[in-house]
Each structure stands twice: as structure tokens, then as C-alpha cells.
Amino acid sequence: MMAAVKQTISFEDFEKIDIRVGTILSVEDVAGSDKLVKLQVDFGDFRRQILVGLKKERANPQEIVG
Template identity: 60%
Template sequence: MSSNIKENIKMDILSKIDIRVGEIISVEDIEKSDKMVKLIVDFGTFNRTILVGMKKEREKPSEIVGHQALFVVNLAPKKMFGEVSEGMLFDIGYEDGIIPVLAMPEKPVPNGSRAG
């Protein structure tokens, strides 16, 4: 793990990132990719498709169905492997070279609840 801390930012930059709790309602394989899966995530008032590179990190990616996790929901959509990703899973560990785990609320909260 790196002990290097990224450069300081001002609060107004952080406040632009929309991080919300979503419940993972399905995980689908993306056959054209050796690492990507497609998540359908329920944010309470809307659902999003979010592509995640976890195929090589988990023996059974579908084990996360039904779990709540944190997601960035205001990234510009990005097309990959014929699918459009509408956000990003906020996980823990990837940047440090360990097998990532979900960033999850300690107890259930309403889908769509904002972090911050």
C-alpha cells in the first residue's frame, strides 16, 4: 500500500462528485471483455448500468447481487464493449494492488442516499 497522499483539493471540487448508495440488482457477463461485467444498480428513483472490471477479481461476480455499495453517478457516460457505463463503482483496494472489496454502508439505507 502506498502512503503517498494525493495533492490537497478544495471542498468545492469534492462537492461536485455525486456519490450515492445503490443496490446491485443484477450482474451480467460482457462476453467481449475478459474483465468487465455489467451491473444494473437501483438508486431508488432511477436505475443505472455500470460497467465494472471485476471478472478476474472474483470467482463469482454474481455474489454481489443484493448488496448495497457506493457509486459515483455523475460521470459522463462512456461506451465500452458495445455497452454504455453510466457511473463508477466506488471500491476499496484496487489502487493499492489488493483484491478490491465493495465500499458499503454499515447498515441498510435507502437506495439513492448521498455520501458526503
């Protein structure tokens, strides 16, 4: 199923967005959850821990490391 195409924004609005790309360092199961995994992500100047509902999306969540 494809998501509907969203309305285009102006370049001025686009410049306000803070988009960052990071490297996923590790993926760990979250105890007691059938959906969540914990990611350690390196953004270069800082690292962040992020919880995502990935278990239903990928058979092997470890494949996104790197």
C-alpha cells in the same frame, strides 16, 4: 500494492462532486469478454446499466449483488 495518496481538495471543491450509492440488482457476463460484467444498479430514483472490468478482481462476481 497500495496506490499513492492523492492531494487533498478543498471542501468547496468537494461540494461540487456528485457521489451516489446504489444497490446492485444483478451481475451478468458480457459475451466475448474475459474481463467485463454488466451490472444493473438501482439508485433509488433511477436505475442504470454499468459495464465494469470485474472478472479479474473477484472469483465470483455474483457476490456483490445486494
